[in-house]
Amino acid sequence: MRAVRLASVIFVLVTLQTTLMADLAIRGTCADIVMLLPIAVGIVHGREEGAIAGFASGLVLDLVVHGTPAGFFALGYTLTGYIVGITHGTVLRAAWWIPVLTAVGGSVVGVTTLGVLAKMVGLEGYLNNHLIVVALVVAVVNGALVLPMLRVVRWALPTATGSGRLVLS
Amino acid sequence: MALSRRTGRSRFTLVLLILTSVTVLTLDFRGSGTINTLRDGASAVFDPVRGGAEHVFGPVGDAWNGVWHYGDVRKENERLRAELDTVKGQQAQQQDAQKQLQVISDLDKISQWTTLNGVDARIVAGPLTNFEHTLEIDKGSNDGIAVDMPVVTGAGLVGRISEVEKSRSVVKLMTDPDVVVGVRLLSSQETGLMHGTGDGQPLMIDEGIGPKVPVPPNELVTTSGEDRAAYPPNVPIGTVRTSTLSSDQLQQVLTVDPLADLGNLTIVKVLLWQPSP
Numbered sequence: 001m002r003a004v005r006l007a008s009v010i011f012v013l014v015t016l017q018t019t020l021m022a023d024l025a026i027r028g029t030c031a032d033i034v035m036l037l038p039i040a041v042g043i044v045h046g047r048e049e050g051a052i053a054g055f056a057s058g059l060v061l062d063l064v065v066h067g068t069p070a071g072f073f074a075l076g077y078t079l080t081g082y083i084v085g086i087t088h089g090t091v092l093r094a095a096w097w098i099p100v101l102t103a104v105g106g107s108v109v110g111v112t113t114l115g116v117l118a119k120m121v122g123l124e125g126y127l128n129n130h131l132i133v134v135a136l137v138v139a140v141v142n143g144a145l146v147l148p149m150l151r152v153v154r155w156a157l158p159t160a161t162g163s164g165r166l167v168l169s
Numbered sequence: 170m171a172l173s174r175r176t177g178r179s180r181f182t183l184v185l186l187i188l189t190s191v192t193v194l195t196l197d198f199r200g201s202g203t204i205n206t207l208r209d210g211a212s213a214v215f216d217p218v219r220g221g222a223e224h225v226f227g228p229v230g231d232a233w234n235g236v237w238h239y240g241d242v243r244k245e246n247e248r249l250r251a252e253l254d255t256v257k258g259q260q261a262q263q264q265d266a267q268k269q270l271q272v273i274s275d276l277d278k279i280s281q282w283t284t285l286n287g288v289d290a291r292i293v294a295g296p297l298t299n300f301e302h303t304l305e306i307d308k309g310s311n312d313g314i315a316v317d318m319p320v321v322t323g324a325g326l327v328g329r330i331s332e333v334e335k336s337r338s339v340v341k342l343m344t345d346p347d348v349v350v351g352v353r354l355l356s357s358q359e360t361g362l363m364h365g366t367g368d369g370q371p372l373m374i375d376e377g378i379g380p381k382v383p384v385p386p387n388e389l390v391t392t393s394g395e396d397r398a399a400y401p402p403n404v405p406i407g408t409v410r411t412s413t414l415s416s417d418q419l420q421q422v423l424t425v426d427p428l429a430d431l432g433n434l435t436i437v438k439v440l441l442w443q444p445s446p
Contacts, residue, residue, distance in 0.1 A: 015215065018297045019222040023230025026237055028368045028432060029299060048179035055186045059193070063211035066332055066339040067301025070204045071193030078186045082179075111299070118300055121194060124346035125367025126300055134299045 005156035010057045013037055014064055029134050031141035032111070034061050034073070038081025039106040039142065040149040043099050045157060047085025053157075054081030069121060076117050080110035096147065103146035107139040212334060223293065238433075285401060287321075287438040288312045293337070302345035302368065304328075306437060309336045317399065319440045325405035325428040326350070326392065327437055338439070342431055343406070344368055350400060351393040354409075357382050360393045363406070363425065369432070371410055371424040378421040384412045390425050399444050 013034045021031045037057045042050025054077030061077075062070040084106035111134050118126040197204045235242075290306035308314055310333050320327045320340045328348060331341040341348055344365035352363045352374060361377025374390070388409040394402020407425040415422050 011218075015218050015222055018215070018294065019219055020226040020229065022295055022297045023226055024233050025295065028296070030296070032299065046179070048182045051179070051183050051186050055190065058190075060211070061298070062193070063208050064215050065297045065301060066305070067296065067303040067341070067345075068298070069194050070197040070208070071190045071195075072300070073298075074193060075187060075190035078183070078190060082183050085179075114300060121198075122347075123300065125302070125344070125365065125370070128367060130368065138299070 002157055006053065006056065009037065009152060009156045010034075010060050013057065014060050017061065018064055026137065029130075029137045032107070032138045033141065033145065034058070035077060035080060035107060035110045035138065036103070036142045036145055036149050037153070038077045039084045039103050039110070040146060040153040041157065042081045042084030042086075042088060042106065043102055043146075044088075044150060044153050045085070045159070046088035047082045049157070050081030050085030050088075051078045052081070054078040068118075068123065072117060072121060072123075073114070076110065076114040079113050080106060083109055083113075099146050099150060100143050104139045104143040107142040108135045111135040111138050216337070219294075286441045288314060288441065289436060289438050290314075290338070291436055292434050296368075302342045302348075302365065303331065304340045304342065304434065304437075306338050306340060306439070307336065308439065309334045309338050311335050312439075313441055314338050314439050315443060317443060319400045319404065319442060320437050321404060321440060322429045322434065322437055324430070325407065326400065327429050327431065327434065329399065330439060340437070343372060343427065344370065344431060350406065351395055351398045352390050352406060353393040353402075354378070354382070354384065355389040355391065356385055360395060361423075363390070371426055372407060374421075374423040374425060375415065376420065378423060380414055380418060380421060382421065384409055384421065384423060390423075401440065401442050 013036070017032070017034050021033055024030060034057050038050050038054030041053035055074050058073035058075070058077035059071075061073045062068065065073075084102060087102055111131065115127045115131045115134075118124075193204065288308050290308040290312075292304050293307045294305040296303060306320075314330060314333055316330055316333055318330045320329060326343060328340045328342040328345070330338050332339040342365070343350060343363075344367060346365050346367065348365055350363045351360060353360050359378055359382045361374045363372050363374045366373050378384070386409070390406045390409060392398065392400040392402055392404040392406065394400065405428050407427040410424045410426050412421050412423050414420075
């Protein structure tokens with residue numbers, strides 16, 4: 001059931017990314033709401049689950065977009081989810097702004113990771129000053145959307161009772 | 170003990186996912202049929218949904234672009250009105266020149282790109298992420314489009330077709346650093362190689378133009394169309410913005426502003442032309 005819910009969330013996010021978010025680009029820079037999934041899962045469930053969610057969502061995005069090689073977003077979002085997930089359990093979550101701040105920081109890390117990966121796989125023209133603008137746009141949008149996304153993640157991937165572990169079954 | 174076991178497991182999972190991603194990357198770089206099949210499957214699932222979603226979200230995007238580009242549109246409108254007046258004056262002279270050019274071209278059997286058959290197509294999606302230099306158009310193999318065909322607007326070259334489906338195609342913009350175009354400078358007729366440098370950045374010619382070649386300001390750059398070139402000859406590309414000497418002083422490095430407004434494309438033309446094998 002959890003796997004079905006996670007697949008549904010990924011489907012909706014990829015559809016929104018490739019339609020609405022691409023349309024709402026400002027001077028060629030668009031938001032990256034698919035990246036929000038591994039960030040939110042990392043915040044709620046930790047690094048392993050963040051990495052898995054990042055891999056799954058990234059792989060689907062890889063198969064839909066045409067300008068990047070398959071595996072590019074899967075690798076980038078895996079690392080993003082894992083890195084964000086490291087913060088899981090290390091901070092008190094009493095304040096609402098902590099996940100927001102984590103999402104902003106995670107987005108900057110994610111965009112930078114993708115920029116470096118782009119260079120490594122031979123995609124030129126991305127690791128430059130424009131990447132700062134991209135990171136800012138993605139961070140602001142993801143910071144604004146992370147709280148509702150956390151609710152979506154808790155619905156899609158509730159923590160298994162008793163074990164405290166995410167089970168995709 | 171439990172914490173260290175969990176940390177070890179999460180690291181193992183991370184390594185496994187990284188290796189899987191790298192394997193997928195490798196398979197795609199090698200042109201694996203499996204990846205292409207998966208992509209086709211994903212397209213079959215997502216394309217209809219995206220088509221529907223575009224209808225729903227299209228007006229939102231239009232409104233958004235209207236808000237953000239209102240000032241630009243006004244300025245562009247004023248600029249275009251001024252240009253239109255100038256063009257009207259030049260049109261009469263050009264008609265005569267065009268006739269003469271046609272006669273010469275017929276004599277020399279030189280093909281003009283404006284006479285090539287083409288398919289008009291509408292842009293249905295811009296870059297879907299921040300790591301692409303591509304556009305999607307609403308025409309595909311059903312309309313005779315094939316990979317590597319050049320894509321133009323009335324102003325000049327836009328890019329080339331990189332992927333084709335039955336009713337959609339992907340255009341790789343010439344701002345992509347991977348896109349290399351053989352070019353010719355109009356006044357000197359010198360040829361060189363040009364490539365993109367990323368979104369919003371000028372194009373760059375960094376091979377073939379010697380240090381002593383005169384390059385006037387705003388020199389027009391066109392496709393060279395030399396033997397086995399990937400583009401037909403004489404398609405306008407842009408005008409030279411700057412010229413500097415390379416670090417070894419052996420050639421000039423030119424930056425070129427594209428004539429086509431690559432950031433605001435709505436309709437393009439795919440030239441039904443393929444490079445000779």
